[in-house]
Structures are given as structure tokens and as C-alpha cells.
Amino acid sequence: MAPNPSVSDAMLRAVPSLRAFAISLCGNVDRADDLVQETLLRAWANLNSFEPGTNMSAWLFTILRNLFRSEYRKRRREVPDGDGTYAETLKTQPEQASRVEFEEFRTALAKLPPDQREALVLVGASGFSYEEAASICGCAVGTIKSRVNRARTRLAELMSIESVDDFGPDRELKAVLSGGSGS
Amino acid sequence: MNDQNKPTGPKGPGPMQGSQAHKRKSSLTRETLVKIGTQLQVPYNEVVNQGVPDRFVNLVRRLESGEIRALPSDDSFQGESTAPDDKGS
Numbered sequence: 213m214a215p216n217p218s219v220s221d222a223m224l225r226a227v228p229s230l231r232a233f234a235i236s237l238c239g240n241v242d243r244a245d246d247l248v249q250e251t252l253l254r255a256w257a258n259l260n261s262f263e264p265g266t267n268m269s270a271w272l273f274t275i276l277r278n279l280f281r282s283e284y285r286k287r288r289r290e291v292p293d294g295d296g297t298y299a300e301t302l303k304t305q306p307e308q309a310s311r312v313e314f315e316e317f318r319t320a321l322a323k324l325p326p327d328q329r330e331a332l333v334l335v336g337a338s339g340f341s342y343e344e345a346a347s348i349c350g351c352a353v354g355t356i357k358s359r360v361n362r363a364r365t366r367l368a369e370l371m372s373i374e375s376v377d378d379f380g381p382d383r384e385l386k387a388v389l390s391g392g393s394g395s
Numbered sequence: 396m397n398d399q400n401k402p403t404g405p406k407g408p409g410p411m412q413g414s415q416a417h418k419r420k421s422s423l424t425r426e427t428l429v430k431i432g433t434q435l436q437v438p439y440n441e442v443v444n445q446g447v448p449d450r451f452v453n454l455v456r457r458l459e460s461g462e463i464r465a466l467p468s469d470d471s472f473q474g475e476s477t478a479p480d481d482k483g484s
Binding site: 220223224227228229231232235236245248249252253254256257313314317318321332333336337338364365367368 | 423427428431432434435436437438439440442443444445446447448450451452454455458459465
């Protein structure tokens with residue numbers, strides 16, 4: 213029952229994105245690559261449960277995510293903040309963002325609860341739809357949406373991209389003015 | 396409302412105030428969303444652009460040839476729901 217070549221090719225095509233996702237989960241490149249390897253082995257052993265014609269990439273992401281979760285539970289280990297390991301894998305720094313901003317973002321991302329981080333990465337970086345991300349994470353679409361929302365809001369706060377203070381007083385003042393005018 | 400620190404008095408704040416303040420917290424500007432998206436995507440794509448390391452090409456080829464046998468399914472496989480914790484939801 214050798215799988216046909218297109219299956220293994222599809223698996224290999226998914227590897228780059230799987231690695232990126234794994235790194236975002238672990239914050240460590242070596243561990244991420246081990247996770248990807250484990251995922252491929254697991255997928256291979258379970259190819260009979262893959263429905264041809266469906267999204268191979270999403271299927272592999274599901275396996276990887278579940279492997280990570282079970283390992284995470286076993287080790288009872290907090291996701292490390294990476295401490296530079298993510299940055300080390302990058303040959304060049306992002307052009308759009310300054311180094312400081314980039315580090316700031318990584319730190320902020322590491323502070324998010326794992327649920328929110330994975331949802332945000334799946335939707336915001338891997339390019340999955342909310343529906344696909346929900347299926348990968350085994351939860352409702354609404355749950356993914358709310359996780360992504362909370363992740364974005366929290367990131368914005370942590371990075372002070374959008375300080376509440378920038379808008380707060382003004383808005384509040386308006387509310388007071390309009391609300392208080394009748395009194 | 397039940398804010399004891401502020402002397403709201405009998406008139407009280409307009410009902411809008413609380414709900415508006417609440418709403419604002421979760422609505423980010425387009426600019427912010429783009430910025431977060433970019434910060435996420437740039438490093439992610441950098442990894443993606445590294446392509447497929449030889450390690451994985453070799454692994455898949457060896458699986459194909461039957462040189463190594465994959466593990467049977469276990470509890471981490473997708474069939475079993477690994478209880479996505481909803482505590483944060």
C-alpha cells in the first residue's frame with residue numbers, strides 16, 4: 213500500500229509552512245523541526261484517514277498542532293519565549309520593521325496564551341480561513357474568531373501600537389459632554 | 396453604575412458611556428491590523444522561503460521506499476479530540 217507519489221509531494225510541499233507554524237508554537241527551531249518530523253511520520257502512518265482531494269496542508273497542521281499539544285501537556289512546560297532562537301533562524305531582519313519593533317513583537321507574541329497565539333498565526337500568517345483554523349484547532353469558528361480578536365487587541369496593547377490612552381480621554385470626554393449636557 | 400470611586404450622583408452617567416468604552420477596546424484600526432499582520436507574516440514567510448530542508452526530503456523518500464516504517468497512530472492523532480482547552484474563551 214505504497215502511497216502514490218503525489219501524496220508524498222503534497223506532504224513535502226507543506227513542510228515550509230509547517231516549519232514556520234511549528235516555530236511559532238515552540239519558539240525553538242530544533243524542537244520545531246523535530247515536531248515537523250514527528251508530524252510527517254504520524255501522517256504517513258495514518259494516510260488512510262486522509263481524504264484525497266481535501267486540504268493536505270490543513271490535515272498536517274492538525275496533526276502537528278495535536279502533537280504539540282500532547283507534548284506540551286506531558287512536559288507541563290510553558291512555551292519558552294524563544295530567547296532569540298526564532299530570530300536566529302532568520303537570515304535577514306524584516307525590512308519594514310525596525311529591529312526593536314521586531315523584538316518587541318516577538319516578546320508580545322510570546323506573552324499571548326497558546327490558544328490565542330496559534331489562532332492568530334493560523335489566520336494571520338498561515339493564511340487559513342477561520343473555518344480551516346477552527347477545524348485544525350478542533351473548536352468552533354466563533355471561538356477562533358474571538359481568539360484572533362483577543363490576540364490582536366492584546367498585541368496592540370502590548371506593543372502600544374494603539375494605546376487606549378490615545379483615544380480614551382477624547383472619546384470619554386465626548387461621551388461625558390453628550391451624556392452630561394442634559395444634566 | 397456600581398463604580399464606587401466616582402461620585403456619579405443621582406443623574407448617573409449616560410448609558411452610552413459604558414458600552415462605548417467597552418466596544419472601543421476591541422475595535423482596532425485598519426492600520427493596526429495591517430501592522431500586526433505584517434509583523435506576523437514577515438518572519439513566518441522568511442521560514443517558509445527557506446524551503447524544504449534536506450532532512451525532510453530524505454525522510455519522505457525513506458518512508459516511500461519502505462526503508463523506515465512510520466509509527467502507528469496514537470493518542471495524539473487527530474481522531475481523538477485532544478480537548479482544546481476553552482478556558483480562555
